[in-house]
Amino acid sequence: MESFRHINENRSLQFLISIGSVLFISSICYLFIDFIGYHVVALILLLMVSILAMFFKILPVVIVAVLSALIWNFLFIQPQLTFKINTPEDALLFLMYFVIAVMNAVFTTKIRKAEAQARKRKEKEKTIQLYNTLFNSLSHELKTPIAAIIGSVDTLKENSAKLSEDNTVDLYNEIEIAGNRLNRQVKNLLNMSRLESGSIHIQPNWYDINELIYNVIENNKVGENEHKIIYDSKDLPLFLFDATLIEQILHNIIHNAIQYTPRGSTIEIDAFATDNACVIKVSDNGKGFPDEYMEQVFEKFYRLPKSIAGGTGLGLSIAQGFAQAHNGKIELKNKIEGGAEFTISIPAKMTDPKHYQNE
Structure with missing residues (x-):
């Protein structure tokens, strides 16, 4: 991807690649001219010009279109190795090739430019929409x-x-x-800014997942008559990950469950180790998520229709971003008996706590 970006920004390199391509394709076709005929060569060269026009700027492509026409005339149209054309049919064919090649180069690059402008307009409109959503959310979330x-x-x-x-x-x-x-809310905005700018840097260390979960539960304690959070600690290995980010993931998911489930709901947490990952499940016995909105819940600023007032729609998006920063993921599904279940999978090395000092 980085090399393609470099080529896209370097016009000299585009000239070199374009001319090199037409010379290489022409050489291959010249070796097999007796088998394929010069009419097929014209189609192959036109295809090559079309492909280059899909990626390169207009000037290198127009030049390679003209060059391909001249090479086709010189190497393939009788008499070969001259620019002379004997028959009116071949002269008309050459003229058509020249016009089609140049028009193809110009129109394809112009279409690309128009598509790029349309994408920019769409991205700008989306950005404005996101900022409006953020402003509307914050106007309530901060004012209250x-x-x-x-x-x-x-x-x-x-x-x-x-x-x-x-x-x-x-x-x-x-x-x-x-x-x-x-x-x-301020922490959510700062975390989203870090994710957007790509400035999330993982700082892994060995952590006890039981202790981390209990810390999150303690920070999310509410009245016993409102929500009940259940977690039974297990004999688990120490995991190598960034505990600050994992704790924020858990906090956002549990806080979301507390905020959007009825009073008296139960939130259950389970944690276990697979061959190469730490897996944490957070489930509740609320109403779950409507199936048609399941894929959107991790989008920035997204809030379910008719959801209760409060929240900016950043919590789950940030949680997914932090999981992906660990090369992990968060999956969501509705339980058969009712309620939602989040599964957090974080690839991590692990070690027995007894051997921690040797790590």
Whole structure:
């Protein structure tokens, strides 16, 4: 891919490849001229010009089209090894070849240019749409917690003497919840920016997956009457991966389950090792995902129709991006008994904890 980009940006290299190609093809055809005839050679050379026009800029392709016409005349049309043409039929054929080759080169490159401009317009429209979606999401996601923080602080300042201890604690809890919500959105934006710019650098180390999962559960604790998160630790090896990214993957998936399943739902986590990967499953007993939207849930800013207010649609996209940064993936399916199941597969080396010191 990098070499193709280099060729696409280097016009001199395009000239060299184009001329080299026509000389090489012409030499091969010249060796077999008695078997294929000069009419077939014309078709082969036209095909070569068409292929070059699909990839190169217009000037090298026009030049190679003219060159191919002259070579075809010189090497293949009788009398050979001259530019003379004996019959009117061959002269007309040569003229048609010349016109078709040049027109083919010009029109093909112009079509490519038009397609490139159409792609740029489409990408620009998509970018504008994404920014509008982001702006609309953030206008709610940032405004709501900021208003909660300002309102709670104003109440504490103006009525501190009148507030009971319970009311004061409730206001501080409101500030904490709103602050965490703001922090989560800022982290999501920063993580998405890192993914978009390709600046994610894996920093692998040996980690205990049990400890990592318990940390995520602790950070996502909610009232016992609202959601229940279940995980039974296992005797698993240590895995070599970037724990910060894996923890963020788990956090985003569990937070998504908490946010979009009814109160009282159960979230179950399971972890195990395969021959070359760490696999974590996160499932819930909610309503699951509509089948027609299953492939879109990992897209940036995507939120299911009629979903509850809140969220920017970045959490699952970031989780998938972090998994792919490990050359892994996240798969989603609906359980037969109801609810959704996310399967996180992260290729990783593993070792017995007893042998960790020797690694």
